[in-house]
Amino acid sequence: MADKIRPVRGMNDVPPEETPAWQHLEAEARRVLEGYGYAEIRFPHVERLELFARSIGEDTDIVAKEMYTFADTGGDTLALRPEGTAGCVRAGITGGLFRGQTHRLYYIGPMFRHERPQKGRYRQFHQVGVEAFGADTPDMDVEQILMARRLLQDLGVGGLTLHLNSLGKPEDRKAYRGVLIDFLEARRDQLCETCQERIQRSPMRVLDCKVASCQEAVTDAPVIADHLGETSQAHFDRVRALLEASGVPYEHNPRLVRGLDYYTDTVFEWTSDQLGAQATVVAGGRYDRLVEEIGGPATPAVGWALGIERLLALMDAARVPAKAPDAFLAPLDESVEQSAMALAEHLRDRGLAVWYHCGGGSLKSQLKKADRSGAPLALVIGEQEAADGTVLVRDLTAGEQRSVARDEVAELVGGRAG
Numbered sequence: 106m107a108d109k110i111r112p113v114r115g116m117n118d119v120p121p122e123e124t125p126a127w128q129h130l131e132a133e134a135r136r137v138l139e140g141y142g143y144a145e146i147r148f149p150h151v152e153r154l155e156l157f158a159r160s161i162g163e164d165t166d167i168v169a170k171e172m173y174t175f176a177d178t179g180g181d182t183l184a185l186r187p188e189g190t191a192g193c194v195r196a197g198i199t200g201g202l203f204r205g206q207t208h209r210l211y212y213i214g215p216m217f218r219h220e221r222p223q224k225g226r227y228r229q230f231h232q233v234g235v236e237a238f239g240a241d242t243p244d245m246d247v248e249q250i251l252m253a254r255r256l257l258q259d260l261g262v263g264g265l266t267l268h269l270n271s272l273g274k275p276e277d278r279k280a281y282r283g284v285l286i287d288f289l290e291a292r293r294d295q296l297c298e299t300c301q302e303r304i305q306r307s308p309m310r311v312l313d314c315k316v317a318s319c320q321e322a323v324t325d326a327p328v329i330a331d332h333l334g335e336t337s338q339a340h341f342d343r344v345r346a347l348l349e350a351s352g353v354p355y356e357h358n359p360r361l362v363r364g365l366d367y368y369t370d371t372v373f374e375w376t377s378d379q380l381g382a383q384a385t386v387v388a389g390g391r392y393d394r395l396v397e398e399i400g401g402p403a404t405p406a407v408g409w410a411l412g413i414e415r416l417l418a419l420m421d422a423a424r425v426p427a428k429a430p431d432a433f434l435a436p437l438d439e440s441v442e443q444s445a446m447a448l449a450e451h452l453r454d455r456g457l458a459v460w461y462h463c464g465g466g467s468l469k470s471q472l473k474k475a476d477r478s479g480a481p482l483a484l485v486i487g488e489q490e491a492a493d494g495t496v497l498v499r500d501l502t503a504g505e506q507r508s509v510a511r512d513e514v515a516e517l518v519g520g521r522a523g
Contacts, residue, residue, distance in 0.1 A: 115228030126417055129425040130260060131213055134233045137256045141248065143209040143235055148196040150215065154182040160191035160367055160395055171218040185217035189234040190392070190408055197238065198401035207239035225415040233411040241393060241405035243343035246371045251351060253375055253387040253409055262386065262419050264378035267353060270361035271341040271370050273333045275394070281332040282308060288326050295322035309362040328359035340370050367395040371407065379419045386419065387411045429479030430458040431522040435471035437487035445486045448511065455515050457522060476501055481521050484514065
């Protein structure tokens with residue numbers, strides 16, 4: 106026997122018993138997002154490396170250490186997408202969407218990062234992402250925050266807390282960056298090795314480090330809130346006022362930053378305490394200059410992403426069952442296969458879900474499988490039923506059965522399903 110081929114580390118299968126929960130989450134996401142006017146966009150899993158270097162930032166950990174990159178046969182350097190925003194923006198530019206119009210878009214699919222796998226964080230992971238283009242006003246930021254909350258609540262996620270901050274404009278951060286670097290350099294020895302590397306290339310990421318010594322070292326660090334320009338301060342004040350008017354409590358977290366270079370002004374996270382320590386389930390913010398940096402027209406934008414694996418872990422206590430068929434059809438021998446299969450297709454033509462048993466077997470074994478399917482009714486056809494133009498209908502809940510004319514079966518099954 107040949108050796109087994111092992112799966113790639115950090116890239117997981119989703120077995121059939123788990124896919125109903127995925128499908129439920131994805132269906133709820135589509136329902137909520139489309140209710141706010143968002144339309145689905147789909148774009149490739151592979152893009153040119155330049156796209157991510159230009160958007161995310163060459164000095165970020167994602168681009169420098171975590172991306173899956175390769176050269177194709179044509180000599181181009183390509184990358185598996187590590188996040189969705191850059192690809193969505195590129196697709197919008199390619200499709201000519203950014204011409205003074207407002208677009209609300211969403212996508213669902215896999216992303217790829219070569220990092221250490223752990224619970225809820227894998228090398229192939231899946232996201233629901235939303236992006237809104239064309240409006241630079243605070244109401245768009247708040248609508249997205251409210252939309253994320255509604256989706257989480259509809260999925261049964263509790264213990265939610267909104268964390269909010271403003272990163273200001275690039276010119277605000279430039280002034281802040283110098284002050285922060287001076288502060289961090291004076292405490293270099295107290296920082297972990299990773300944060301020591303970040304001081305010069307990405308100092309704000311140090312504020313977000315979870316290592317205890319780093320958290321202690323930055324307790325008194327200067328905050329971006331003290332360096333916001335007048336425009337950014339006014340924007341942030343309106344975001345907070347709209348949230349308060351909507352009755353949404355929040356925590357202003359001056360240490361909240363994003364790991365991607367393109368964010369400006371509002372950044373936010375929804376966390377849940379259902380996993381013990383507060384875990385981020387939705388993260389996002391505004392990125393008003395990214396479209397232009399990638400080669401499109403100046404277009405304000407704001408978006409967020411939701412980690413599907415992490416959210417499913419929160420939903421684990423309410424595992425979604427597989428959808429049961431409306432009926433299970435059991436043919437008793439080869440002589441009735443044609444008649445039975447024709448009936449199954451007739452019922453499916455009526456919009457009913459019918460599982461047809463293939464492979465033969467006794468009535469007893471087929472009824473056991475019908476029970477396991479979750480169907481309310483088993484439709485049994487033997488030689489006598491085929492000759493009489495009838496079907497033996499067994500109620501799998503009550504254990505009762507009766508003979509029904511073949512042309513009445515669709516109405517009976519449909520009535521039970523409806």
